[in-house]
Amino acid sequence: MNAALAFIAVLTLASAAVAMALRNLIHSALLLIASWFGLAAFYLWAGAEFVAFAQVLVYVGAISMVVLFAVLLTRRSRQDLAVEPASLGRALSALLVGATVAVVLARAIFATPLAVAPTATPTISVRQLGAQLMGPHAAALLVVGVILTVALLGAVVLAATDRADSKENAP
């Protein structure tokens, strides 16, 4: 089972890394979407079909469109795009930030008392999942919905503002 897990992990991390490295924004956006697929694969491996399909439906279906629209619509102006060559200062600060995040994550993982013995993954049907979602966790579900709409509205507002100030400097 670990082989499959390792394979999925490598795929997800690889696509995320390449996404960062590429200069071509559209390619990196698409590779980001590929890494979301990797995430869904994790859920499938863990046997949580519902979450995996929800992840694919929400992220790859809708959020990818928002990301691509955002990339298209918000090319604000000339300076923004000209990416300066990688100077030493920037590399160092990037490393610093990466290190701090790694440390915090490591502490959290090792601090939690994980049950060593692998317990059988509980197979709960979608109906019980639904009951849980609609029952105690209804609030969380609504909040997630609100976040997604906010993201979409944000893109529209950004595009709208671009239209406003672009009228002055349009040739």
Added chain:
Amino acid sequence: MSVSDLSSLGSPGGSHVRAVHDEFHGDLLEVSMGPHHPSTHGVFRMIVTLDGETIVKLKPVFGYLHRNHEKLGENTSYLGSMPYTDRLDYLSSMTNNWAYALAVEKLAGQPVPERAEYVRVILAELTRLLNHTCLAGFLMQDCGCSGTPLMYAFREREKILDLFESLSGSRMMCNYQRFGGCRVDPSADWLDGAKKLTDGYGAFLDEFETLLTGNEIIMARTQGVGRLSPALAISAGVTGPMLRATGVNYDLRKVDGYGVYPRFDFRVPLGDHGDVYDRYMIRVLEMRESIKILSQALAGIPAGPIMDPKAKLRGFRPKAGEAYGRIEGPKGEIGFFLISDGSPNPYRYRIRPPSFINLTILEDMCLGQTVADAVIILGSVDIVLGEVDR
């Protein structure tokens, strides 16, 4: 940012980042539709400037089919120009012939026998049926029906063209009218064939209308699109069904009363909004009126000579002078302005092309509409490039 720069964003390698100026949607997209475009009805080109989907500027460009028809007219005899008039509006050759013959007869004061006048009315109304059926088919094709109304329209058009072929010898290039009458006398069974076609045409129109006129998508696509005001239409010299769709009551068959039209009773349909739907409906209603005229003319056609005996075929030299004759063609007022200086060739041979002049206000109708509407508005103007470019 103009679109071409936009894609630099994604160019492979991306090592060089091309200068990218202002915003994506702030930029106007200039699209050239034509001259080779599926919905411009021939070699007609529109340079359309788009802001998103709405049209900001539309510049028609034509002249791709310009053969300088009028210079040809000056170097050919009066009779020699008759077959060239078939090539003007190649969907209605009989009305082109009649307009030219009418103008020459007006120039030379040539009388026309009774039977020839009746035959001319019959052929003109058959051409009107043919032309309006074709227009309805092409317009619906532009709206997106995948060929069905067009094929029904062409099925009926073939029947009319078979009538023309059995009379004049050719389906579209009839070269049938002469100064002072017609070339061939229609036989009795030709007239029966025409009667059978006219009787069956009402049923086709009913089927066509049930398919299209009540169709919600067609109504949504065409109502309120390409609106034209009566005042602008009159000032812009718009004539024919497009003018009557704006509500102006002006039909040359009633105004000039040329030929024997005053003997037939038929009505002139008028629209109220002057949009694409009105232009389509006016043409359909006009077809129903043409059927009425046809049945009256076919019933009342007298016997007698088809050609005025004194009419000269060759060596036709009208006295010096000029004349402007016009008739109500399917697309509008088609007129011929002839100046003769006594020689067998006309000194000046001018055609008043209805579809060329109806295009004057194409831009006014398209501003503010979307690309899909511009295609339909052009379709509803009913242009044929042979006549526009001459």
Added chain:
Amino acid sequence: MSAIAATEPFLERAPQLLRDAATGFLPEPWRWLVNSLIAIGVILAVFGTLFAFLTLAERKILGRVQNRPGPNRTPLPFIKIKFFGLAQPFADGVKSLTKEDIVPRDADQVLHFLAPVVLLAFSIITFAVIPFGRHLVPVELDAGVLYFFAAGAATELAVFMAGWASHNKYSLLAAMRALAQLISYELPLLLAWVPVVLVAGSLSTTEIVTAQAGWKFGFLPHWYVFTPWGFAGFVIFIVAALAESNRSPFDLPEAESELIAGHLTEYSGFKYALFFMAEYFGMIALSGMAITLFLGGWRAPLPFLEWIPSYAWFGAKLIVLLLGFIWIRATFPRLRMDQLTRFAWKFLVPLALINLGNAAFWSLTSHWTGALQLIRWAVSLVLIVGPFVLMGRKLSAGVAPRVYRYAPS
């Protein structure tokens, strides 16, 4: 696979017996692998030929509607007889294979190649959860319906990649149109099947089909389409499916009269054929799901017709639905972009939400009997016809057939 009852007629069990005969001797892990490979192979073969003959059926039916015979000239190879143009799809296939595959110079090579592949891949994997017969469900998933629409959601991605990579003004404009259309019709599509899940109580396709078992008064099957909310859901689902697969009234992205061939402008040869295969597979998958959700999947319409194998019923219903798609293509013109999106957001989505409420009312009052049953039906019908008429009137506000006056002669 549900247990195969020995009493079932032989034809019903035939596919299983055939497969077990072929892979019976293999040890367990390999046997599962080969079985799934066989399933994949069968699906591709069956639906591949269905796609081929669907293109032929489309052109023949379109022709017959337009009073012309449609393609009937291509002879079968080596045999000179030409009957009904049956070899036309093979001729099209060979033509698309031999045609040159032109890729514009400054197009984005990677994306340009990837777009048709991604589109086809996602539209094929949606077949995994459709129950084709009593024991013919490729993959038995607890959240089958959700899987189906998750896979379908990625088609927008592929359309965007095609439009973007062709580096052509028309295809970019068309890609934007296609995205707006797909996104705005995804909502009614999803909302259309939520009532079914609500009433059936499960996301698994097989359970939905079993929930539609049985007949009322002996001849009226319990299919959801015969309930008011089910019929409304079915109509919304079909309209949204038309839009998702870019079919007739909504084929805006490839609107030839405006934008040449939309995002397909820069594709030729086999990639162009792949796009069409993806479109047809999408159409087949969506109608397959419509059958599963609303038309009782592989169930026979009448009790005494049970002896016909279940996959035959599924095939028949699929053919009927596909012919309906073609019939609609032969008749309707195209909507304009703003009308299309307004139709989705201001008409279909509210109707679908009301339909959801309607289905909730239906399931809550399932225990009513006798006179209450009539009231239940009446309320349910009013809940559908009322909003439809009201919103319909608002939608077609400025649009009505006109009466024309004649000039006073």
Added chain:
Amino acid sequence: MLGSGLLQGLGVTAKNFVGSFHDPARLTTTEYPEVKTKLPEAYRNFPFLVSENATDPMGTLRCVACQICEKECPPQCIFIEKSKDKKPDATGKLQLFPAVFDIDVSVCMSCQICVEVCPFDAIKMDQDFEIATTDRFTGLMLDKHALAKPNSYFHEIHPTDAAEVDGRLAAERKAAEEKAKAAAAAKAALAAAPKPAPAALAATAKPPAAPSAEAPKTPPAA
């Protein structure tokens, strides 16, 4: 109700679909190479020169190279060169004949004005439209050998026209003969009155009796 128009539209297409299987009016395609459409008699394509009979086409061309059609042809696609010597035509009168008679079929628009203006019914409109060639210059430049077709072919494609033309020509021929006979008789009477002697001479010099007009009175069996 929203959608009723759409349903009616579906009804119409369904009626046409079903109709195409049993109603001939709903399936109007004739599959061309196998089934040829019957051309109306008045159909016209490119012109051809009428020769009296098929045996000696060049000898019995009706055309007398009067070049009226060359002048009247709007696109100027006919080119004629008169012959130096003369040959007797159907009515026995010595007429010129065209040494060269070319029609450039790539320019001709088959408007049949040449047929209309030809006083000798020498040029008529053909009905053969399958003349595509690969060589667009000389291939479409038909000379008089390619253009000449017998009168029987004319009867075949335009029966009523041919009959009417033959009737008129026969009438003209009869009128010409009577005139010739009358002229001969008058000359004979004139010669007989003043001097009996030259009468004998006149008798012999009288032009031979009307040449045996091969043009058969009744049109040959088509």
Added chain:
Amino acid sequence: MESAEQIRDRLLAQFPGAEISVVTNPGVAAQHSLLLGAAHARAIAEFLRDDANLKLDQCSNVTGIDWPEKEIIETTKSTVPDPAGGPAKVVELKTKRIQPGCLEVVYHLYSIALRHGPVVLRLRTGNRTDQSTVPSLTPVWRACEFQEREVFDLYGVVFEGHPDLRRILMWDAFKDHPMRRDYVEPDDYEWEPTPHGAVLEKAKAHYPAPSVAAVPAAEGAKP
């Protein structure tokens, strides 16, 4: 409808300084026209459109006519008394006169409101070379826009006051005006080797021999 003379008199009354004259049409159609001077042309046109009992609101046809220089030979007969008292001799005096050419623009006006017409207007340019401007009537009737552009394109008449005077039928880089009587067509346009006629001559003059040899001279083709 009033005759051309009546209209001219009313116009002269309305616009005292304008040069308006009637050009009679000798033909059977008897559609006489009004020749307008350039100065008051647009004002007269507006008057014709807005006048109560004329209301010519449709400009149906606008076209150009080219009248090149014409040499008119006038033979004046004069009787010269014979100094020797004999019978008076009739002497024909032939005077050769060059009538200056001009470009003419003809407008056919109809009234949709009162259903009458045509009233024919004629505007003439100074000469055919430098003074070839005429006031445009597009501001009065929108129908003239495309038709005046066509007259500009094919005849070279410059319409001052036209909103968008460009070539309409010929391509913009085209230099000449094809409809003029003295227009010589370029002889190197697409060569269509019909073996006889003027085209072949031009082709031979323009293209070297080999390409003509490709077309075997038809038997007896005109040299």
